[in-house]
Amino acid sequence: MVPSEAGLRADCARCFGLCCVAPAFAASADFALDKPAGQPCRNLLPDFGCGIHAELRDRGFPGCTVFDCFGAGQRVAQQTFGGRDWRAAPQTARQMFDVFAAMRPLHELLWYLTEALALRPPVELREELSAALAETDRLASGSARTLLSLDVDAHRGRVNALLSRTGDLARARDGGAGADHRGAALVGRDLRRIDLRGANLRGALLIGADLRGVELTRADLTGADLRAADLRGADLSGALFLHQSQVDAARGDRRTRLPARLRRPAHWSALPLAAHRPSRRPPPGRHVARHPPS
Template sequence: MQADCASCFGLCCVALPFSRSADFAVNKPAGQPCSNLQQDFRCGIHAQLRDKGYPGCTVFDCFGAGQKVSQVTFGGTDWRQAPKTARSMFQVFPVMRQLHELLWYVTEALDLAPARPVHKELRKALAHIDGLTRGSAESVTELDVNALRGEVNTLLLKASELTRAQVPGRKKNHRGADLMGAKLSGADLRGASLRGALLVAADLSGADLRDADLIGADLRDADLRGADLTGALFLTQAQLNAAKGDAATVLPPALSRPAHW
């Protein structure tokens, strides 16, 4: 469930649209290759993306969906070799990414010992989603992903509640809260629910975020310098990449310190 760009046909650089903004230097419609995409499907400015005005690219994470679509769904035949497959391939990719994101969350939930009461249901969900990712292009694009996410989220919420219940003391509930630009430096948010919270440009420097549920939290430009994210639940690499941190930020072992920190 980690991106292997060498096994992908540059799908995130073609299938997805982006608009000229602080994240992207130009406009690009869905289905049109980025001008920086080379013939070998590698990015021509990969080492300079931020300097060239493409920080949005450094944040994106496909959770391994790119290689799944490229090597499994389409059997290793790229859209340049078989132009007739291009439209279908580009439609499958964003759906597959959502499925792989769910696989990431469910796999993490299965590693949470306190969530053992829902492990059986989580294992069933994992097998079901994995099976869906191996279906045909048509079956993938026809999926009702929103309905599936709703079903899986019920299990993830149970896993979160069971795990955070082990944290001593009263836990804060900021689920879905608008905390954009909030001053939370040094805040005690251990075991808190920050599911879907808007934390854009929030000051979380030195905050205690151990065992906090961060699924879906918007951490763009959030200050995580010196914050403790030990055991943070459902935190993704993409969320970290979008935030600001430093060498003192404590990360969960499954995630890497972004190069731009």
């Protein structure tokens, strides 16, 4: 059974603020404070809402605005723990936070597998992807004890091999695969004169890169770090495996073309390209949202 799209999107109203408690924050351009793992953020409200949700960027928490649990939070809260929250049942807190750390990469894989199937790969590969999707969903449906004993990295490695094959086949369509920049360090680079159509950019570091006006049709952006990348006027409408959190972390404008399933971030500038000059300095710190490795 293919998980519903809604099940792979965060539903904070059905979660217990797990992303505001379970992970550690490091004071940086992404977060205004240090927070140890397992300690609630000081902005977390008693009802598990965020006290500064409408001002996160202005208050120094852009990392929170680009984090996505892919629906793992509500699954842990409502399915694995049956709706018992860690405040009302504090004895569940440590286990719940550890389960969330295992569940999130599984739901991330579910999202990528769903995207891979939508690319209509050959029958044999489609069957392998469908089997991997079913197995990943089965693992995510396990008990807390089962999830804590799961070797998530090993499972992710097997699934990523399928995703990489799917991406390579999709990149090779309509003109052939482009350049291989898998895992490349392209921080702050001016890429406007490089042909990136059909390129392999899995895991590439594109922090602060200048991609103004660049066409990224059939480019595989799995896990690419797009923090502060300048996408003004770029065409990402046909990019592969592009997630909303990557778009939210970048810079763009009204001329930036996105896939229909993605929304234009509210913080993107609406000014024309000529009115801006790109920043060459990438921000310090690290992005909390992670993606399958390249």
